[in-house]
Amino acid sequence: MxxxxxxxxxxxxxxxxxxxxxxxxxDNAATSQKPISVINSLTEFYSKYNSNVHRGVHTLSMESTDLFEEARNRVAKFINSKNSESIIWTRNSTEGINLVSNSWGRKNIQPGDEILVTAMEHHSNLVPWQILADINKAKLVILPINNDGTLNLDEIDTFINSKTKIVSAVHMSNSLGTINPIQELCSKAHKVGAKFMLDGAQSVPHIPTDVADIDCDFLVFSGHKMLGPTGIGVLYVKPEILEEMDPFLTGGEMVLEVSYEKAKWNELPMKFEAGTPNIADAIALGEAIVYLENIGxxxxxxxxxxxxxxxxxxxxxxxxxxxxxxxxxxxxxxxxxxxxxxxxxxxxxxxxxxxxxxxxxxxxxxxxxxxxxxxxxxxxxxxxxxxxxxxxxxxxxxxxxxxxxxxxxx
Ligand SMILES: Cc1ncc(COP(=O)(O)O)c(C=O)c1O
Missing domain, CATH: 3.90.1150.10 (Aspartate Aminotransferase, domain 1)
Incomplete structure (x- = not known):
């Protein structure tokens, strides 16, 4: 109790x-409220540690880098990711899905391929795939639902077939409340060689999440729905896929070496984190996770x-x-x-x-x-x-x- x-x-x-x-x-499905520990974390960061991460040799920069990376490790542990390189900071779930549809999708989806989403997706997990299907001349397929708001899996083996290259599904519907059988969808996707992406915007804040157990290739969630601040989110990507993916945004922070002609990408996960990241909010999200873990x-x-x-x-x-x-x-x-x-x-x-x-x-x-x-x-x-x-x-x-x-x- x-x-x-x-x-x-x-x-x-x-x-x-x-x-x-x-x-x-x-109105918690829209955004959650914040405990005092998260609010204090923001004040503390700006009062004591404020400085940019990864680049500085001075004390403040090293301290803020440590806190920032510690928060990443917390996220990794929270969703049982084996390593923290798989944790990419984003602004929110929406940005995570856009990152995958652009970085992984544009490279891997061929004309005639199929992308499967469900009929209960948030626009964030629909519009990016519509655009990808349009650009790469693929087909966007919609898995229907039953009258009771559950997924209709009667013909799932027709929906997930040899043409399917990615299945992207919401875990908990923000409109219906339905919790979908994602394990089944994930294993069906893998059986035909497709990737599986999980929209965890509503589930990660409320249900224990284990990426190793689910075996998903991608997972997104938003800090603000799980007691954390707005403007910070997470994309988890399986390590072997992350290596092959090209960056989404480019510029500072995500490069190792740059000449006037070309650039060499930084190590993971920085390769996907162009520009100064949202340091304070990432650290505060780490505090939110501590709070959630203390409750269980x-x-x-x-x-x-x-x-x-x-x-x-x-x-x-x-x-x-x-x-x-x-x-x-x-x-x-x-x-x-x-x-x-x-x-x-x-x-x-x-x-x-x-x-x-x-x-x-x-x-x-x-x-x-x-x-x-x-x-x-x-x-x-x-x-x-x-x-x-x-x-x-x-x-x-x-x-x-x-x-x-x-x-x-x-
Ligand atoms: C199921 C689902 N997916 C994605 C999102 C998008 O989240 P955000 O607006 O934080 O990017 C939401 C937000 O309500 C959601 O409920």
Missing amino acids: LDIKKIRNDFPILSREVNNKPLIYF MQNIRNHEIELTEYALSKFKSLDKLTLFGPLDPLIRGGILSFHSEDIHPHDIGTFLDHEGIAIRTGHHCTMPLIRSLNIPATSRASFYIYNTKDEIDYFINTLGNAIRYFTDVK
Whole structure:
């Protein structure tokens, strides 16, 4: 059992009020809140260590380099990467996917090849592949979903075939909450000689992640969704693939030797980190990982299963709402996406905000998926370690009031 009261005390923002009501933060799928240790880490870096990394012989530069590389090692350990060269700092998941589609994709995708993504991808894991398919004259194939929001794997061996060169799939859907059978997708991809890329933007913050166990070739995630700052993300690449990949961005930091005619690339992972990196935020992400590890990722997952189970049961008391995604909390993250025929999601979002509750409304950057559900948008409540059953009770009660307010004939 987590000591949620103690955890909540670590997050200063949770004690503020919104519209004279205690804040209930249920927009964690968009971005998480930050514990004081992460906030302090940023202040400490700029107060004590601020200097550029890798280039300096002076003390500050060596200290900041040590902290920066220590954070990289922490990330490697957190996802069970055997070495830290496989950890490339990016700005976010989006940049990681763009790096792979440009660096690996442009070189390895041939005309007629197939790239497989699922029907529930975030735009970040769709648009880069659309562009790659267009440029390299390949075909982008979409794996469909069932009515319950799970992947339709009935014809998976047709979808993943000898033409498939990469399968890129979301682990936990940000719109439906579905947790996908990524191990199965990964092994099917490898069987036909394709690479497997995992979009872990929603899963890495909430579920223990082991890249050696999954055997994925690429994994991306974003610091800001896992208690870390904005502007820092991670791309993991299997070492043997990393060696073969060309750089994405070029310039300073990523070169070893430069003449007026040409340049020789720096060692891994710097080869993929052109320019001054986001030093302070990388170090603060390391602090976020320390915080998560102290609680334990499996404990976090268990807490969220409990919250989800509770929320799903309470949700049954509300009529006039359609809930999307699977009902089994073991294959669903702490995300509740729902729609009412009679009320626009923005009205629901605004009503809840008046009562201090922050949820997200819209297409959640999954426009094709939302359109396929024949709705304009959904309302989404998403949980994290600091959320409680009491908050869910208040949310369900307020949602009930919202439904009555907007649908009762006056
Ligand atoms: C499943 C999924 N993939 C990718 C992203 C993109 O993350 P970022 O905006 O941090 O790049 C998100 C963000 O919400 C997401 O939910």
